[in-house]
Amino acid sequence: MSLNSFAHLYEEATIVESRKSVLDILDNHAPQLHSEMSILDLACGSGTVTRVIYEQCATKNIKPPRLVGVDIGDMFIDAFNANKKAYGWETAEGFVGDASDLHMCKDNEFDLVIMSYGLFAVADAVANKVAAEIRRVLKPGGRAFFTVWRDNFVSRMLQGANKGVGRPQEEIDRHDLGKWSLAETSHNTLVAGGFEPSKVTHFRHDDTFGTANQNSFLDRFDMPFWKNIGTAAWTDDQKPRWRAEVEKVILKEQEERGGLQANCWIFVAEK
Ligand SMILES: C[S@@+](CC[C@H](N)C(=O)[O-])C[C@H]1O[C@@H](n2cnc3c(N)ncnc32)[C@H](O)[C@@H]1O
Incomplete structure (x- = not known):
């Protein structure tokens, strides 16, 4: 089963941490929002970036910019x-599309592209093409921002729980961040897409999954979204073991790392 099947559960499970990294981009690295901008929310999911931009515009009393969301799912x-309907996103439009073929977008159309937790999600074979398409649709001087996981508790939770119930190694390995945890992977992908190496920079955004106590951590990762992602291939005998297996990983993480890490790279590529 793919992430697309759980799209309706995704936002509730991820918005807290995603909002913080998008805010880091908007507050500390991106040009100030204004109503004349055009922004591409690429691999938008249910529109996390669009949602945070709308929230920021409401707080700062700015008329929202034009926003285009594109996702393959x-x-x-x-x-x-x-969300557009529920939150009144009048300047936003969503399209089903592949980031490696943004034919619905013109050359030099966007001031900003934000790809939040999306670059590592595209197929390896098209990652360079995705970078080239982003460069094509950016205005000269426009900037693209990417968040990419560097060190993430969720990946260790999914690996640990799958290992705990004895799933095959290839299923465990599927949840490893692999090469994308290394800064050079995103850097090289963006340069292969045509961005000048001197115009590709990166920062660290460090965070933890924070809730009040052990039970609320467990409740959080016992949500249908995480449970469905974690146990999709499990047998009916294995599925009830999810919560106990997750608890073991949480205890280990707290002991070894002092918390549940949600650390990412923020990459910036300027055209
Ligand atoms: C981890 S989610 C991130 C969603 C959202 N940007 C956020 O920050 O919450 C990754 C998203 O990438 C999308 N995706 C994967 N491959 C894609 C592609 N080739 N083109 C467009 N979207 C893609 C998935 O459908 C999924 O919605």
């Missing part, structure tokens, strides 16, 4: 459109 775009 049709159910994510259904969720984006449901």
Whole structure:
């Protein structure tokens, strides 16, 4: 089962940490928001970036910019459109599309592209093409921002729980961050897409999954979204073991690392 099937559960499970990294981009690295801008929310999911931009515009009393959301998952775009309706995103439009073929976008169309937790999600074979498409649709001087996981408790939770119930190694390995945890992977991908090496920079955004106590951590990762992602291939005998297996990983992480890490790279590429 793919992430697309769980699109309706995705936002509730991830918005707290995603909002913080998008805010870091908007507050500390991106040009100031204004209503004349055009922004591409690429691999938008249900529209996390769009949602945070709308929240910021409301707080700062700015008329929202034009926003275009593109995601390969049709159910994510259904969720984006449901949010558009619920939150009144009048300047936003969502499209089902592949980031490696942004034919619905013109050359030099966007001031900003934000790809939040999306670059590592595209197929390896098209990652360079995605970078080239982003460069094509950016205005000269425009900037693209990317958040990419560097060290993430969720990946260790999914690996640990799968290992705990004895799933095959290839299923465990599927949850490893692999080469994308290394800064050079994103850097090289962006340069291969045509960005000048001197115009590709990166920062660290360090965070932890924070809730009040052990039970609320467990409740959080016992949500249908994480449970469905973690146990999709498990047998009916294994599925009830999810919560106990997650608890073991949480205890280990707290002992070894003092918290549940949610650390990412923020990459910036300027055209
Ligand atoms: C981890 S989610 C991130 C969603 C959202 N940007 C956020 O920050 O919450 C990754 C998203 O990338 C999308 N995706 C994967 N491959 C893609 C591609 N080739 N083109 C467009 N979207 C893609 C998935 O459908 C999914 O919605």
